[in-house]
Amino acid sequence: xxxxxxxxxxxxxxxxxxxxxxxxxxxxxxxxxxxxxxxxxxxxxxxxxxxxxxxxxxxxxxxxxxxxxxxxxxxxxxxxxxxxxxxxxxxxxxxxxxxxxxxxxxxxxxxxxxxxxxxxxxxxxxxxxxxxxxxxxxxxxxxxxxxxxxxxxxxxxxxxxxxxxxxxxxxxxxxxxxxxxxxxxxxxxxxxxxxxxxxxxxxxxxxxxxxxxxxxxxxxxxxxxxxxxxx
Ligand code: C5P
Numbered sequence: 001x002x003x004x005x006x007x008x009x010x011x012x013x014x015x016x017x018x019x020x021x022x023x024x025x026x027x028x029x030x031x032x033x034x035x036x037x038x039x040x041x042x043x044x045x046x047x048x049x050x051x052x053x054x055x056x057x058x059x060x061x062x063x064x065x066x067x068x069x070x071x072x073x074x075x076x077x078x079x080x081x082x083x084x085x086x087x088x089x090x091x092x093x094x095x096x097x098x099x100x101x102x103x104x105x106x107x108x109x110x111x112x113x114x115x116x117x118x119x120x121x122x123x124x125x126x127x128x129x130x131x132x133x134x135x136x137x138x139x140x141x142x143x144x145x146x147x148x149x150x151x152x153x154x155x156x157x158x159x160x161x162x163x164x165x166x167x168x169x170x171x172x173x174x175x176x177x178x179x180x181x182x183x184x185x186x187x188x189x190x191x192x193x194x195x196x197x198x199x200x201x202x203x204x205x206x207x208x209x210x211x212x213x214x215x216x217x218x219x220x221x222x223x224x225x226x227x228x229x230x231x
Pocket of ligand 1: 006007008009010011022051075076077078079080082083104105106107210211212
């Protein structure tokens, strides 16, 4: 049984609008509600820590969801600050070597079979693992004026998703070290890689999308309507 940390303290600058993207509605529930619910309904998830912005007035204050405990804490400036705050807010029953999932609040379409494979492969590997998908399009590098400067080989390139699975102490150490060095990291695996460790890539469904632009909201609604309730 694994706890999940859900960073939801971002302001969603790329999305725009007054309501942070994790609180936008899809099929009558917020993006955050879907993300938390799909985790809580998974039999191998023990509990949830949700990381909120200091001025978040929209959090409904849940203490449990589908029988799983929900703890809330306050995040920070960067994603790494928020995830670190979430790790520190985990209960003492989560030991140093225990596995912890980190999942974006902005990813409401997680499939249970993907989460199962992530847990199986990450734990068997030892360092941990992330859900990801191979790059399928041809990659172009742009000039400042919008012209194509050249093409980039896509062989061996993957897109990193969440959840990402690491041991509590290893991820805490990795994030503390990255923050101390002011290293720009955009996912947890990057912090782990800085320590010279090599987590596994576990191929997951491409519709585990992150709400980034208004168009993603309609797409996520379509995906969720098709997926139905997990379990
Ligand atoms: O901005 P981006 O889409 O990469 O954010 C991914 C996730 O990290 C979101 O769920 C967002 O709320 C969270 N985040 C956070 N604290 C920050 C920045 C982002 O919890 N300072």
